[in-house]
Amino acid sequence: MSGTSNLIQLWQIPSTRLLLRGSKLSKEFCATLCFCKKMQTATYEVVNGSYVPVAQTKKEISTEDKTLTRIETVGAFQKLPMVMPSIDLLYSAIRKAKRVSPTKGIVNIAKRERNRGARQLDALMKELAVPLRTYMENFPNKKYLHPYERSLIELTLGDGNYEEVLRRVDALRKKVVSVGKEHASLCAKSSSKREAEELLGEGMKKLEEIFKLEGKAVDDLLNIAKTLRAMPVVDLETPTLCLVGAPNVGKSSLVRILSTGKPEVCNYPFTTRGILMGHIALNYQHFQVTDTPGLLKRCDEDRNNLEKLTLAVLSHLPTAVLYVHDLSGECGTSPSDQFITYKEIRERFSDHLWFDVVSKCDLLQEKPVVFITEDEDADDLDVARYRRVGPDGAIRVSVTNEAGLDELKSRVHNLLVSQSARIKSQNNNQEKLEVHT
Numbered sequence: 001m002s003g004t005s006n007l008i009q010l011w012q013i014p015s016t017r018l019l020l021r022g023s024k025l026s027k028e029f030c031a032t033l034c035f036c037k038k039m040q041t042a043t044y045e046v047v048n049g050s051y052v053p054v055a056q057t058k059k060e061i062s063t064e065d066k067t068l069t070r071i072e073t074v075g076a077f078q079k080l081p082m083v084m085p086s087i088d089l090l091y092s093a094i095r096k097a098k099r100v101s102p103t104k105g106i107v108n109i110a111k112r113e114r115n116r117g118a119r120q121l122d123a124l125m126k127e128l129a130v131p132l133r134t135y136m137e138n139f140p141n142k143k144y145l146h147p148y149e150r151s152l153i154e155l156t157l158g159d160g161n162y163e164e165v166l167r168r169v170d171a172l173r174k175k176v177v178s179v180g181k182e183h184a185s186l187c188a189k190s191s192s193k194r195e196a197e198e199l200l201g202e203g204m205k206k207l208e209e210i211f212k213l214e215g216k217a218v219d220d221l222l223n224i225a226k227t228l229r230a231m232p233v234v235d236l237e238t239p240t241l242c243l244v245g246a247p248n249v250g251k252s253s254l255v256r257i258l259s260t261g262k263p264e265v266c267n268y269p270f271t272t273r274g275i276l277m278g279h280i281a282l283n284y285q286h287f288q289v290t291d292t293p294g295l296l297k298r299c300d301e302d303r304n305n306l307e308k309l310t311l312a313v314l315s316h317l318p319t320a321v322l323y324v325h326d327l328s329g330e331c332g333t334s335p336s337d338q339f340i341t342y343k344e345i346r347e348r349f350s351d352h353l354w355f356d357v358v359s360k361c362d363l364l365q366e367k368p369v370v371f372i373t374e375d376e377d378a379d380d381l382d383v384a385r386y387r388r389v390g391p392d393g394a395i396r397v398s399v400t401n402e403a404g405l406d407e408l409k410s411r412v413h414n415l416l417v418s419q420s421a422r423i424k425s426q427n428n429n430q431e432k433l434e435v436h437t
Ligand SMILES: Nc1nc2c(ncn2[C@@H]2O[C@H](COP(=O)(O)OP(=O)(O)OP(=O)(O)O)[C@@H](O)[C@H]2O)c(=O)[nH]1
Pocket: 246, 247, 248, 249, 250, 251, 252, 253, 254, 264, 265, 266, 267, 268, 269, 270, 271, 272, 273, 292, 293, 294, 359, 360, 361, 362, 363, 397, 398, 399, 400, 401
């Protein structure tokens, strides 16, 4: 198994040794893959998505407005082309090129041989270069993607890796074209049958060598396509609920109760290592639920890519928020630290429809939990109150003894209905705006 050629499998079967064995990956790409393999994702139906392939951009995207229109949609990853493993591409190209015969009617043996050589080299060059060009044209330019999908690329593949792999594929294509043309031309000028045969053999060998040496770019692209295609797709028109909170507070447990989503639940932070989608069908209405990695009390520069994924969802997707608070002391983040993160996130995403829930209420004792690292006496009233009851309006639930779950479901339903009304009204406003412009 080569290092990158089985990224998806590795991702699902955590084994760093497998990933690195026999691989000549660059350090950065290794780090990226290690990150990717830990991510959880699920694939969902493609929705009215669109992206602008590189080939179209020169002609069609002449104005900012057009670009912006395209950015409104998601679903680009499901449209990525199928990429052939480099070795298959090479041997299929060689097989096809070897079947090319000389132009009919050439009687002179030397002329016929050099015609055959030039044609076979030209065919090999094209069989290799054309698929590479197609990949280049159909892998979207990141800047024309929806910002959510752009963030997914940056945070899951590593900053700049997507562009770097495409650049390597294009460099390979250019090399194949230049070397192929050069050898075909040499062959066409050969003076004897023997020389033509030798030059054909040389040209074929050279192209094969180049492809074997640099074809890893194609395999990296194949793995990128697999990784991106496996990303969950959100329908921007379907009301969505996003569960947010500190690590280990019980977000995934609630996603399992509220939706079809079945994220992993474990008693340690960052069990959820990616964006995972679940669905709710209620009274003939369809809703989406997004589970996210937990947020710690720290500034954005210090956040890991998992936390950044959560912020990307909140920043770029029109979701309602179910913020989960664990006041039991079980999750590992003190209530006062949760309070600080909560206030900051609440303020930053104040436009989102919002509902707060205090989890694990089966564990809540009479006396509020105070961590040894916290100074109870120095607390202001807000923190003291938060420790006791959570934010204003929050309800208490327990997945363990099922307390409060019916009320939570009903509140979530109401929230999603409001979200649905908000989407409709935004769409109407947008349509009116378009009519007037
Ligand atoms: N006692 C009790 N434990 C709970 C409850 N809900 C969740 N837990 C436990 O809390 C731990 C964390 O639950 P998760 O649902 O994985 O929490 P999370 O917020 O998704 O965690 P990360 O994905 O790591 O951020 C697990 O051991 C759960 O069994 C509850 O209502 N009561």
